[in-house]
Amino acid sequence: MPELLVLIPFTAALLCFILKGVLRSLAALLGASLTFSASALLAADVYQNGAIRISLGGWDAPLGIGLSADGLSVIFLLLTAIVGLMVSIYCVPFFSGLHEQPLARHFWSLWMFLWGSLNSLFLVSDVFNAYVVLELVSISAAALAALSGTAASLRAALRYFLTAMAGSMAFLLGVGFIYAQAGTLDMFLVGSSGGDGPLMAMALGLMTVGLIMKSALFPFHFWLPPAHGEAKAPVSAILSALVMKGSFFLLLRIWFNVFQDSSLTVHAASVLGFLGLFAVIWGSYQAIIQSRLKLIIAYSSIGQMGYLFLLFPLVLTTVDAAWKIEAWTACVFQAVSHGLAKASLFLAAGNLIQASGTDNLRSMRNIAGSLPMTTFTLALAGISLMGLPPSGGFVAKWMLLQSILASGQWWLAAAPILGGLLTAGYIFKILSQAFVPGAEGACCKPVCFVMEKAALVLAIFSILIGFRAEEVIFLLTDRICAANPGGFWP
Amino acid sequence: MNSLLIYSITATSLFTIGLMGLAAHPNLIRKIISLNIMAGGVFLFLISLAYHPDDPGVDPVPQAMVLTGIVVTISATAFALCLARRITEITGSSRLEDKPEDTDS
Amino acid sequence: MNLAFDLLVGLSLVWVAWRIVGSRDHFQAVVLFITFGLILSLAWTRLQSPDIAIAEAAVGAGLAGVLFMDALGGLSSSPGSPRPAVPLTLLFPCLILASIMAIAVLFVPEDFLGLIPVVHGALTDTSLEYPVTAVLLDFRAYDTWLELGVLLVAVLGVMGIRRIGSISGSRLPAPADPVGRWIIRILLPIMVLIGGYLLWLGAFAPGGAFQGGVVLAAAGVMLWQAGHPSLGLLPRLWWIVLLFCGFLSFLILAFWSLFHSGRMLAHPENKLWILGVEYAATISIATCLISLVLASPGRCRVRDN
Amino acid sequence: MTINELLSVLFCLSGGVFFLAGTAGLIRFPDTYSRLHALTKADNLGLGFIVLGLIFVAGSLPETIKLVLIWPLAMIGSSSACYFIANHVHRLTRNKGITRD
Structure with missing residues (x-):
């Protein structure tokens, strides 16, 4: 079953390259909906029957490569499936426009490749395989980011790609150190046999640095705003909602499966927490002072990703298991709701650009009148980002705050409180422009109905996920990682 | 002092030198070359782990990993070089430094 | 004998890499990079990995060399002399990183079989x-x-x-x-x-x-x-x-x-x-x-x- | 040490001498043409000697054939590379040369 999640998008990618015109869009939509259904079925299966682990080619763990689907991977797979399906639907009218037509072939095949590789990243169970998949993700993401063809976007894509490549190299060196210590590449075997030692410390350090370079944590955030700000709107949605989550997911796997017995993680965790805190405040502040909608959303990604890194000190230095679980769930929840909200925001920004030709905030004046659905989408996604009830963002931040207070690391509480205020600042900055009466006829071009709907559906999902917290918590606590029942805590 | 040690220390030095070049050079080609040096270091480290001079022979798994890695690296290099050349074609500059473009007004 | 050869290969690799990073001339760096690939394939041969030696000689020295040479022709030579390559502020962290990794390498078990x-x-x-x-x-x-x-x-x-x-x-x-x-x-x-x-x-x-x-x-x-x-x-x-x-x-x-x-x-x-x-x-x-x-x-x- | 090994060492050493001479020429000679000349002539000869030396210690017939094949291949490669470099330099100097000579 998990195999299909990789096979279907890759087949669709080949078809999208060969076919033309309407057939290509049909193949892409078919591939997207099949992948979506396969993800949903897999999620249902894992929810009911527990984590799945399969060996590819009939070769078992120390030698062969496996795919493993547990609660954590299923949640990220579902996020990918929902965002992927909506972005695909959005892109059919988007890439049938006059200017975008020649790009359609490259976009569709690269995007399907990216989807397949993201799926296989979320199913990864082998450290070297993780490296190959990371490279596949980086190349296809950078190629997508460069599709706009402007000098700024090419520069941004190359900057992203060089950072990602350096990150991959650090990761691969870490793989070497792990292999030198444990003599195996399987994540779960390393986790149960690895232990401590200077080699593992080196591996942990290299892999962590490599992955936070890719997920744009505070000192390595420099590539993100231009890359996400300059790409085509659906590409920005994919990059910020899914690609960043991919490297974050791998970081979780590395820390909590590969290095689960290691005492090293405890010492390093506070550093990540501090960096996360800085990222929340700095990213949100930068978002406030931007004047272009897409740049605001891109800087906001830095801030929102910062929350995720609070997970490490909270989980690893807290004594009480219940609060560990709370923090763990909160951050994964935050990742999912941020992914949905951010994708929706970027798609809405794409609508705005299509309507007015620019994403300058001033051009947004009076869009509440001409593009009511897009305005509504911006508001809904903004609610989730700010963390107002009953959105997914609210659940995440509420649980986060609770576990911070319970763990006694009060300085971390600055993140949800200050971050929330700053987030409210830039969301209101966007929304206030929408209701200012602007010059007549500023917004003239009509936006395809489907494109507005796709963005809205994602925003609604980011709100609705707040009502389905129980299932997510169940997946994250009872369905984690078959190799070590009970996950990382005793 | 044995071969494993010599080659793995060489490898880590190469990695660091490459990293330094990547961070220090403004020119795009030089950055990409530095990435290749980093990759060479990583591969050398993996192979030095695979090497056992006498008894069981050479470990094929790191060898396969490095072969995979070489092909991945050359694809990434070609892609990055293409991006770099396109940037030079459009802007006339082969650097990555920011020229803040005023898109506000 | 082998040890001396290993030392020679290792030192020349590090030296060539250093020259590549430090060189002011882009053309020189590309030529040195091709040399680097060739020395690296010597190292692969020495480490009994003929497969990688073949791939490296053809890819690392051959195709990558063609790509870089090509790109060099396409890139305009940047006006003005390139600034002195490696700033000192970068050198120290890199030295520290290199020594930490070298120390970590000492802990690779002798009887490691993989x-x-x-x-x-x-x-x-x-x-x-x-x-x-x-x-x-x-x-x-x-x-x-x-x-x-x-x-x-x-x-x-x-x-x-x-x-x-x-x-x-x-x-x-x-x-x-x-x-x-x-x-x-x-x-x-x-x-x-x-x-x-x-x-x-x-x-x-x-x-x-x-x-x-x-x-x-x-x-x-x-x-x-x-x-x-x-x-x-x-x-x-x-x-x-x-x-x-x-x-x-x-x-x-x-x-x-x-x-x-x-x-x-x-x-x-x-x-x-x-x-x-x-x-x-x-x-x-x-x-x-x-x-x-x-x-x-x-x-x-x-x-x- | 058998007579074969002795011959092999002797030939390889003389090959090494030619390589050394070629490299010295590369460093010492004044212009591109003479450098190329030193490099291709001396190195090809050196390679020939080394191949010859290795043949004496080669284990089997296929190995010997492969060794023998290396020499002409390397000669073709180096001579054509030399041609391209010299041609390029010739064109460069012809364009500039009118003013210089």
């Missing part, structure tokens, strides 16, 4: 005799498949950047030179022969899909560089078939094995399957690498579809 016993145990169950090829095509075939995907995505990405639909109909780099034609006539058959020989050898000795594909790619690039038009005249459909066949054959194998035996990428009993996949992978690797070199900017007319 996966050798497991691989040798499993060799009886696969139809391939040579362990590296068995790891690549059978035990860890998923990695190889995804790696073909990386190659393919790089080609797609390059075409996306260039806004072209295929490499066919490209212009020639240089007019055919009499000496160039002479070399093609002599060297090309030999290179194709060597590529095929390496591929055939892979089942039981050092060699295989990668090395064969890489040598074939080098032959193709040479054909192109010497001014022969044949590659540009390849019809688009053929080019697509050659480009995709490696990835596609793994995909077909994956689907077939999934629905036949329920285990994705499990090779059927018949040895022809694994050989077919290997041959297709060779062709794809060669075609993708050639396309990556050929589609670089300045080579193709920019055209949509």
